[in-house]
Amino acid sequence: MKPLVNAEQMREMDRRTIVGGISGFDLMERAATGAADFICKDSPDLSSISILAGVGNNGGDGLALARILDKRGVRAHVFLVGDASRMSAESRRNLELLAQTSVEVTRLDAVSGITAENEVWVDALLGIGLDRELKGIYADTMTFLQNQARVYALDVPSFVQSDTGAFMGPTYRAHATITFGAPKVGLFLEPTRGLRGELEVVDIGIPGDIADDVGHRAYLVESSDLVRPRRPADFHKGRAGRVLIIGGSPGIVGASVLAGKAALAGGAGLVTIGTTRESSASIGLVHPTLLSKPLLDAEDQIEHSLAEADVVVIGPGLAPNDAALKILEAARVVSKPVILDAGALHLLKDRALPSMCVITPHPGEAAMLLESSVEEVLAAPLEAARKLSLKFNAIAVLKTSRTLIDDGRLTYINSTGNPGMAVGGMGDVLTGILATQLLEEGFTAEACAKAVCLHGHAADVATKNFGERGLDPLDLIEALKRLWPELEVQ
Ligand SMILES: NC(=O)C1=CN([C@@H]2O[C@H](COP(=O)(O)OP(=O)(O)OC[C@H]3O[C@@H](n4cnc5c(N)ncnc54)[C@H](OP(=O)(O)O)[C@@H]3O)[C@@H](O)[C@H]2O)[C@@H](O)CC1
Ligand SMILES: Nc1ncnc2c1ncn2[C@@H]1O[C@H](COP(=O)(O)OP(=O)(O)O)[C@@H](O)[C@H]1O
Ligand SMILES: [K+]
Incomplete structure (x- = not known):
């Protein structure tokens, strides 16, 4: 990742170099x-x-x-x-x-x-x-x-x-x-x-x-940062990791499916969608590799399901209602990465969050969370990302055309992606990719930054085939799967 400097750091570098004799x-x-x-x-x-x-x-x-x-x-x-x-x-x-x-x-x-x-x-x-x-x-x-x-x-x-x-x-x-x-x-x-x-x-x-x-204090994340080792021959699905995605309320079930498909394309071993009884019936029909559980209608199963997962995602296609609140409450005590996205972001006010938390607001959601306006967030995005991280004690992924990732100490700026991504469902795909990157690297801002970069890189590759206008999040998922031979080294 390329280090970036501010004026104070540049002056200090100049000053010390001059003291050193140049x-x-x-x-x-x-x-x-x-x-x-x-x-x-x-x-x-x-x-x-x-x-x-x-x-x-x-x-x-x-x-x-x-x-x-x-x-x-x-x-x-x-x-x-x-x-x-x-x-x-x-x-x-x-x-x-x-x-x-x-x-x-x-x-x-x-x-x-x-x-x-x-x-x-x-x-x-x-x-x-x-x-x-x-x-x-x-x-x-x-x-x-x-x-x-x-x-x-x-x-x-x-x-x-x-x-x-x-x-x-x-x-x-x-x-x-x-x-x-x-x-x-x-x-x-x-x-x-x-x-x-x-x-x-x-x-x-x-x-x-x-x-x-x-x-x-700031780094640029580029597609050259995405290379990773190939999996060993004896790898198995348990090692690849389990992702639990809670969302998919009726009418917005597609969001949870997109996140789930993206998690599978990113390399998760098992992906379960925790959803309503009604949505649960359709998930396996839409994509047989996705498991489903009616967690939004079966409170007694929540604790066990959270315990089984390695990374928990709450929010894609989630209606912010009482059932969602119960899940959020139960997730508060888990000691594993929890990604809060979309519907879950509407439930954060005055609520203690899990200890290893990632929040993924777009500028509208960021404005709501900071009690500010979209204009203010976009006028000073670095500041907004830092404030989000500090306010919620979480890794903040502020999604814009140059997404920022901030853990309260370091900021990463993404360099990939294109305007073809301005279509509903792209954020859900990012959430699925984020989950798999956290499985692979653990709970760090750097892992989140790589996920954001991978998402944008897959979109850049996809637009070479499909063009920007009309790019479908499913095209991005297909492109992501084809990227692995290039990104995995011995
Ligand atoms: N140090 C080194 O060894 C090296 C430095 N290098 C180079 O130096 C550059 C930094 O130089 P710098 O610090 O002199 O500042 P610079 O940007 O030229 O501004 C000068 C002054 O302008 C003023 N000013 C500010 N805002 C203003 C405004 N809106 N409208 C009008 N005036 C305004 C303000 O002075 P003030 O009026 O407040 O007294 C400010 O101090 C750096 O970018 C790089 O190019 C390289 O060569 C590598 C080695
Ligand atoms: N012009 C653009 N350039 C780069 N990335 C973009 C652009 N527009 C949107 N994106 C990315 O697409 C995703 C959109 O997410 P979001 O707004 O949550 O969509 P949704 O909720 O519909 O899934 C974010 O990751 C954002 O960074
Ligand atoms: K200049």
Whole structure:
């Protein structure tokens, strides 16, 4: 899993590297050289470029880049924004060095002062130092970049708060973002991810032990993280594990079947749907591999059934009624992973939860659980996922187009999935996959993150065959089964 950093951690990494003997000027030089290499490779016919530079160190990167590109025969024009008397020593030196080059430098007070007609722009206005709303020329330049053919953002697009992905002013769509030292958390959250273009991470020589020592708090989970060992030849269904899924109330029985089929496709040994007497009769007919028990109408069987399972899921297609409450109450004392989804999430208010609990709200459910609004959840999803975890003392899986998994200490950001998943039943499939990943790895946020990633990866593979529009959760389950030969190693 790829570690992601926030501004404080990046500053600490820079600081310790400088203390270790590499100067701030050298770090800037490495950042700018990496950016120049990427731009020249990405735009091989580049003959001229305009660089928008601020007076912080992000601007310093832009000034160094102008000099390096000039040396490589690219005509560079720098537009400098801000009070130059506030420049750091490194940035000032880079500005002074431009006097020995043919780079043109224009101090910019208003966007109307932009004279160059270059197609390619570099945004080196603000980096991880952005800490307030963009106003005046800072906002106007972002609007100006909206109309440029190709914009490379240095470190982060200057409208993005790098810790949260929040927009601090007008936005533009970058062709690529060239980030320095380590990828910044905010670049992986929507809607920033859709605007930052391709992401290039430039190694500026931060020693590995310093990078490890800052203590990462966020990770990106990718399909390359999904590889796992093949099962031994003497494997049996008891070892594969038992999943109990409670739900499938009349009219919404399909949700429990989808979760059950996904759990089987994920590798569970035995899957039982605990449901109403009425639904129970139909489950085996719909999918013979699924077992069923009328637990929602047979209170006396609940305790035994919970004891038999290795992972319990409560919620897919569950009507939030008294029978559901009784199950939740009985599950509170079990010491095994319990996933609370869909219908169960409506019953959590003022209720003590099982000790090993995963909750899987979509933004609407998250807003209900946090007594907030969908807009607030989506505006600050990292914060919402953390609050959910802390409030319910559970691993929170906040399902969005970039699902977040948070255990109150670490956050994982998923990188897979596509808009074809915007269809009813996809969440039920995720719940089934989550159950099997917990069977395989135990109760950890990392296991939940892999389940979310596997769900999205299967959807990405499925859409190659079926297209995004009209993707059926059953197609995803089929794709998941076909993934195993690729994901299992000796
Ligand atoms: N350190 C190193 O060794 C390396 C650093 N590197 C590079 O440095 C970048 C970080 O540099 P940085 O810390 O100087 O911050 P930066 O983002 O340039 O902002 C500067 C100042 O802008 C201001 N400001 C904030 N918000 C504003 C707003 N809305 N509108 C207007 N002004 C606003 C605020 O100053 P204030 O006005 O509050 O005094 C802030 O301090 C980093 O992203 C990377 O590119 C790499 O070269 C690798 C080596
Ligand atoms: N645009 C998208 N990109 C990636 N994943 C998506 C997208 N839209 C939906 N999903 C995923 O699909 C699932 C939908 O879950 P949910 O809203 O609970 O559906 P349901 O309750 O109908 O089963 C979640 O895992 C979510 O992350
Ligand atoms: K920038």
